[in-house]
Structure formats: C-alpha cells, structure tokens
Amino acid sequence: MSELFNVISAQRACRSFRDVPVTDAELELILDAAVHAPSAENRQPWEFVVVRDDAARAAIGEIISRGWEAVGREFSSSRLSPDLLADVERGATGGIAAAPVHIVVGADTYRGLAATSAESVFPAVQNLMLAAGALGLGTALTTIAVGFADELRAIVGFPNHIRPMAVVPIGHPARPLGPPRRDPFAIRSHRDRYGTPWS
Numbered sequence: 001m002s003e004l005f006n007v008i009s010a011q012r013a014c015r016s017f018r019d020v021p022v023t024d025a026e027l028e029l030i031l032d033a034a035v036h037a038p039s040a041e042n043r044q045p046w047e048f049v050v051v052r053d054d055a056a057r058a059a060i061g062e063i064i065s066r067g068w069e070a071v072g073r074e075f076s077s078s079r080l081s082p083d084l085l086a087d088v089e090r091g092a093t094g095g096i097a098a099a100p101v102h103i104v105v106g107a108d109t110y111r112g113l114a115a116t117s118a119e120s121v122f123p124a125v126q127n128l129m130l131a132a133g134a135l136g137l138g139t140a141l142t143t144i145a146v147g148f149a150d151e152l153r154a155i156v157g158f159p160n161h162i163r164p165m166a167v168v169p170i171g172h173p174a175r176p177l178g179p180p181r182r183d184p185f186a187i188r189s190h191r192d193r194y195g196t197p198w199s
C-alpha cells in the first residue's frame, strides 16, 4: 500500500528521456493497469496505439513542435513559470519526440458516450502513468497534438469516430524529476461546506 502512495506522490511530467527501450512486458503491465480504470456505463471507450515506429514518432513530434511554435509558446509564455515554460519548450521541441514509446490515446465515440469521453478516458491515462511510474518509467500527459486531430488520426490509423485525447511519451527519465510542486490538500479540502477549512 505504501508503494502506491509513494508512486502517486512522486508523479511528475517527464519530457526528457534516455535512449533505452521500454519492453513489451512493461507496456503490458502499464496497459493492463490502464484498462482497470472506471468509465461511464463501463463502456471502456479507450483505445491505445503504442507507437515505437521511428517515422511515426517523428511525425508526432513534428506536430507537437508545430503546435508549440504556432500557438503554444505564445499562449504559455505569460502563463507558466519560467522553469515550467522551459521544460515544456524542451519537451515540445524534441524531448517528447525522443521518448522510445508514444501512447496515443483515443476515445471511441461509438462505444462511449460523447458527453463523457474525457471523463471516461483520463482515469485510464492516470492509471497508465502511475503504473509506468511504479516501474521507474517517466511519462507526461500531453494534449498539444490533439489540436491536429486529423493528422494524428492519419499517423496512427484511427478512424473518424475515434477522437485523439492525448499523447503520452514513455521512457526512462533522462534525469531525476524531483518532487512535484502541489498545494497542500488542506487548503483545497473543506468540511461539509466549501469554505469551512479542513484544519
């Protein structure tokens, strides 16, 4: 049990990876964790394309980089802390592309409810990232590429009724990520009514 809490507490976005492969055995543990997530009506609308192919990863990386150059950098530059901005920039301009595996996550809009696509898919993405963390692997939940849904669909072969939701790079972190910066739960938690402090 304590291992679970340690993995949750250590989870960070990783945008820089070593050139070390991720095995199928690791990916199977990760994907099995993903599909144990809850989903509306238990429709399990997730689809995961595990991309190792060099050309496909380069194409995904190119979309991410293009999205960053076109709108991401300008949008984010006044919103993110300098450290986070620099890390997101490094990720968008090659760090994410260099991950040995990209998992492109889709929501099947026939199988699931359109209104709850995100709510049904992102718990699985979180499971996936925590399982990767438990194996010592780094991940990042990225969505910049989903703004280019048709291009992303074409790269991984998603039909039109599968909506790309995220690209999660997976690999061995290039460096220790350090502890995440999060507000303490007590300032976001309330007893009985919003505004009644936890402590």
Ligand SMILES: Cc1cc2nc3c(=O)[nH]c(=O)nc-3n(C[C@H](O)[C@H](O)[C@H](O)COP(=O)(O)O)c2cc1C
Binding pocket: 011, 012, 013, 014, 015, 084, 087, 088, 091, 092, 140, 141, 142, 143, 144, 145, 180, 181
């Ligand atoms: C919905 C969502 C979209 C995100 N999109 C991106 C993205 O496109 N690129 C990226 O580098 N990080 C992305 N992130 C990662 C966040 O930047 C990261 O979770 C947050 O800054 C916390 O950083 P930490 O995990 O290192 O503490 C996204 C996270 C979420 C939840």
